[in-house]
Amino acid sequence: MKRNRVLYFFIIIGLIGIGLAARKWKIFLPDLINVYLGDAIWAAMIYFGIAFIFNRKSLSFIGVLSLTFCYCIEVSQFYHAPWIDAIRNTRIGALILGFAFLWSDILAYTLGIGFSFLGEYFFFKGKPKEVDAVA
Template sequence: MKQSNEKLKSMERTNYLVAAFFMVALGLFSRRFSNLLPDFISQHAGDMLWSMMIYFGFRFLLGGKKILLAMVGSILFCFGIEFSQLYQADWINELRNSTMGALILGRGFLVVDLVRYLSGIAIACLVDKLLICRKR
């Protein structure tokens, strides 16, 4: 029984890792091909997908912990990154001007990003509850 439970947890963690990488792929796609998407989606999808990736990353790292812990951790992480954009020192702005820095740290503080993060995390929690955790 214990071995079966461990195998299930391992498969679940793999699912979270795959989901995180899938969010990365969708997020990059939404940026690269934004001109092919409806305006509403191209404006909001990237940040929502980024926060979903963060959520699934937390679920992967936390293993079998509760969804609430991953949700709160994701919100704090995403909000922390967004509020860090209020800090405008030369060294961090130089990082933000690189492609990777912009993807991770963002460029400028926007209140609407906080709403996008909350929406993405809520969707990720729903997907988690309905698809991934349901297998238990």
């Protein structure tokens, strides 16, 4: 499968916008959704980012690499040195690295990547192996 990088770029930008909006307007969402939504959207953005970079790789490669990346970021939250905590204390550092390990984040990453994987699978199901691609 060859992915259209322009399409994936816009999906990533859209997910960033949706993720930031979900954080800003979280008071309008039920608590059960707020626990998982931001992290699931972040994981979906990682999935599509990896699909953008490795646009010729299989769905399973993208899924496994995305899960591995997200899980590694979460496990890295056990590490607290002054230099990395200084990065985490910035807005972008907090959004990317987080602060503390949570099992709910692992579940949210799994759900976000799972839905992204299934969405990509069903979108391309039955289509030719070569999809119109740019770059």
